Amino acid sequence: MSKNTVAITGNDAAAYAIKQINPDVMAAYPITPQTALVQKFSEYVADGLVKTEFVTVESEHSAMSACVGAAAAGGRVMTATAANGLALMFEIVYIAASSKLPIVMPVVNRALSGPINIHCDHSDSMAARDSGWLQLYSENAQEAYDNTIQAIRIAENMKVRLPVMVMYDGFITSHGIEMVDFLDDEVVHNFVGDYQPNNPLLDPEKPLTYGPLDLYDYYFEHKRQQAEDIKNSKPIILDVAKEFEKISGRPYGLFESYQLEDAETAIVVLSSTAGTTKEVVDEMRAKGKKVGLLKPRVFRPFPYQEIAKALSHLKAVAILDRSDSFGAFGGPLFTEIRSAMMEFGKIPENIDIIYGLGGRDINEQDIEGVYNQLDAIAKSGKVKERIQYLGVRE
């Protein structure tokens, strides 16, 4: 165990990453289950351990509004939120992306109201999937820490200049204590580097206008450029991951494959449930079952070709969605992956499992059940029910 390994919650790990990143401005509003992050960061500010101007706004809407102002002014800007807080800032989340402002925001995944609920699901960040932000999902506290640091480099890359959300699961990761390996302050400082301003408001020699009225004669071209910019971030994400591996020894990609290469069936699942699934994979592999896992890390830009290719050899795949898309043909992860699989001739049989809404627990038996169902589908070639709900009383 290295001297930098500590037992810590996900929120404290993310707060520690922000302390080491040391942004010029942080504007944030506390919301469960993100609150402990903001509290911890407030302590860093109160103790003079960061240079950050901490703007203690009166709402998440103002948090993102102040972030937009601060980032346009020309410096490194961060915030953090969850669920209803993200929903309240929604209007400005879109404006941040379309203004090309490299804001980094941990989102501690929590179910959106209503009814009000404070526990984990992914309905909050999934609702923001078309906002133009990059999205990185984290399995545990270590990944929350690592992704937060990498997000700065990705967002601020001159070829990207887009905001990034870093997700980790509410309570499960945010409040659970895990072993996390921290990098040294200096290593993080060197990795993130100095902020490079790009068209700052605070340059009186070069006045400029942010946020003009953009009508039918230009808006579409600007949106087209936005589509291109986020697509172009993919190689940058991989470059940053490579560099990060050099300083941490921890590899990152667009997604993680676990026992996938020779698997016959597999589960695709985000964040903390992937950790539980790995346990099940190990147990079932020990019994000779060829099961695997694909855990997406980058959901925006969605690596559709890479994921489809990685799944193409399977006989059957279950995509687990911790959010619903009411009235749609499955949850967001399912619809995107099923659509992506059209890229390749042979499409494995596939089902969507919507689970865990509002913090409903999912355990190893549940996941084993999914693999058993996939086994039956692989043998029979028949899917009884394409979209299923797991763990709900019907």
Add this chain to the structure above:
Amino acid sequence: MAKLKEVSKKQDILSSGHRLCAGCGASIAVRQILSACDDPVVVASATGCLEVATTIYPYTSWRSSFIHNAFENAAATISGVEAMYQSLKKQGKIDKEMKFIAFGGDGGTYDIGLQSLSGALERGHDFVYVCYDNEAYMNTGIQRSSATPRGVWTTTSPCGEVIPGKTQYRKDLTGIIAAHKIPYVAQASIWRWSDLIDKAHKAFYTKGPAFLNVLSPCPRGWRFPSEKTIKMAKLSVQTNFWPLYEVENGKWKLNYKPKERKPVTEWMEPQGRYKNALRPENKQLVEEIQKDIDDNWERLLILCGEK
């Protein structure tokens, strides 16, 4: 005191060629206010007339740096700009003196942006907030706001068979802002341009948040000829409908006292939006409006130590 000769020598930050209506009070207010700033300034604007008419892509009318974010968040946005300035200044990454100002209409200030403004004032950012109050949502076609006076026709407070225009009195926003106990709060008029420029100068050069509420006559929305804008601003003050005062570090001061208060009908009659209120059958309504103005004036005199 502001001198016309000196003010006229300054280059306008809001350049000509913008697309605000002829006779728009907002552009006059903006030009007078910005003439009072001797340092580089970053301007923020809420969504509204001022914003849409000055920044139609790919053009801009702003010679300074300018940011528009959304409708309800001009104060939060400029607070972020100011926070970055403070951060970079402390770190020695910037050394220039700069000023920060946000403009919002009454919709973006009295209504949808009030929370954002209240938060930014309480946090104590060093900035100026200006409400150019044209007493309705003019940008979207004259819908009522909480700044719309009683008895006024708007498209969402129409004069119908049962309801004769807006039934409520306007919100006392300047009083609400004064209750935040920020260093400087003032109500001003483009008619008293010297008073307005002096107030703007104080607002810029007072450390901490400052607020100006400026009545901004709107020919389209108020239904008066566009050459009468300053005349309308003048009548609003002379009838005590829009008193000029300031609250400096908690001390209230009256800046203009008409020799003889003109009756409110002199303010109402030139405006088409009061046409229905001025019908003989609405005599009582006009009397109530007059009484409200007089009562507010009496309260203001007491606050300002004039009584």
